[in-house]
Amino acid sequence: MKFRIGTRGSKLALWQAYFVQNRLERAGHETEIVIIETKGDKILDVSISKIGSKGVFTEEIEAQLATGAIDIAVHSAKDMQSKLPEGFELIAFSKREKVNDVIVSHNSKVDLQQPITLGTSSTRRIATLKHYYPHIKTVDIRGNLQTRIKKMEEGLCDAILLAYAGVHRMEYDDKIAHTLSTKEFIPAVGQGSIAIEVHQNLSEDKKQVLRYTLNDKKTEYCLIAERAYLKYMDGGCSIPVFGLATLQGSSIEMEAGIISLDGQTRIAIKLTEEAAEAEKLGILMAKQVLKAGGDKILKEIKQQL
Numbered sequence: 538m539k540f541r542i543g544t545r546g547s548k549l550a551l552w553q554a555y556f557v558q559n560r561l562e563r564a565g566h567e568t569e570i571v572i573i574e575t576k577g578d579k580i581l582d583v584s585i586s587k588i589g590s591k592g593v594f595t596e597e598i599e600a601q602l603a604t605g606a607i608d609i610a611v612h613s614a615k616d617m618q619s620k621l622p623e624g625f626e627l628i629a630f631s632k633r634e635k636v637n638d639v640i641v642s643h644n645s646k647v648d649l650q651q652p653i654t655l656g657t658s659s660t661r662r663i664a665t666l667k668h669y670y671p672h673i674k675t676v677d678i679r680g681n682l683q684t685r686i687k688k689m690e691e692g693l694c695d696a697i698l699l700a701y702a703g704v705h706r707m708e709y710d711d712k713i714a715h716t717l718s719t720k721e722f723i724p725a726v727g728q729g730s731i732a733i734e735v736h737q738n739l740s741e742d743k744k745q746v747l748r749y750t751l752n753d754k755k756t757e758y759c760l761i762a763e764r765a766y767l768k769y770m771d772g773g774c775s776i777p778v779f780g781l782a783t784l785q786g787s788s789i790e791m792e793a794g795i796i797s798l799d800g801q802t803r804i805a806i807k808l809t810e811e812a813a814e815a816e817k818l819g820i821l822m823a824k825q826v827l828k829a830g831g832d833k834i835l836k837e838i839k840q841q842l
């Protein structure tokens with residue numbers, strides 16, 4: 538079988554596309570990589586929350602999935618909206634990488650107790666820093682990992698806050714100065730997993746091969762719960778919601794929540810449910826988080842953005 542693989546052209550996106558390509562080829566299939574430039578790749582000077590439109594990194598790719606010009610699209614699972622446009626689905630999730638956020642620096646002695654400056658543009662990371670490390674300053678930093686490291690080395694900040702998964706894939710492990718605890722920095726929904734998106738019109742044969750070759754069932758259960766949570770919270774990528782599900786035997790343990798932009802109020806709730814009820818668990822989490830004050834935080838944030 539032949540699979541045309543659509544991807545953005547960034548180094549991280551390409552790494553993920555090659556990873557998927559490798560898996561399919563080892564299973565005896567033919568592949569071709571098609572690089573697609575998206576609106577999000579062209580607009581580099583405006584923060585994503587201000588571009589405003591959903592799917593700035595996915596629209597052009599989905600257009601090619603819809604026509605059948607490509608068979609699959611490879612994405613970081615955490616970059617995917619919780620509600621895909623009509624006709625699209627995430628058909629497989631790769632086995633999850635370590636989910637933690639990490640601090641990357643050219644200086645190996647980063648002391649979080651000192652008033653250092655950290656580069657990050659993620660509302661979740663900024664608010665969490667304000668909550669647990671209020672003496673730390675943050676500065677907005679954009680661009681791919683390579684660009685961010687260069688900006689740091691030029692003096693913009695002492696260190697940058699990133700997902701371990703991306704840092705590891707780009708082989709910057711030796712610059713990791715500190716791994717943040719998932720008790721404080723509960724990751725973004727989907728962090729660390731690679732998602733395969735298809736259009737519903739793709740042939741059943743191909744869909745079956747994709748699931749068999751690329752899907753990690755354990756990761757999928759967790760991502761179903763996390764994405765159901767995100768969907769019910771109606772949180773786009775600029776809203777600091779977080780959620781982490783882990784499989785313990787046949788049940789899912791999940792911790793999820795939301796934090797106010799100023800870091801003052803952090804709501805996090807833990808629940809456990811059978812893996813088969815993953816979606817129900819995500820929705821239940823959202824209901825409880827909203828009831829515990831999350832609704833108020835969400836409303837405030839939507840007014841501010």
Ligand SMILES: NCc1[nH]cc(CCC(=O)O)c1CC(=O)O
Binds near residue numbers: 614615701729
């Ligand atoms: N927000 C951008 C983004 N999307 C996926 C990753 C890394 C890979 C992953 O988390 O799966 C990153 C970089 C980061 O957050 O540091």
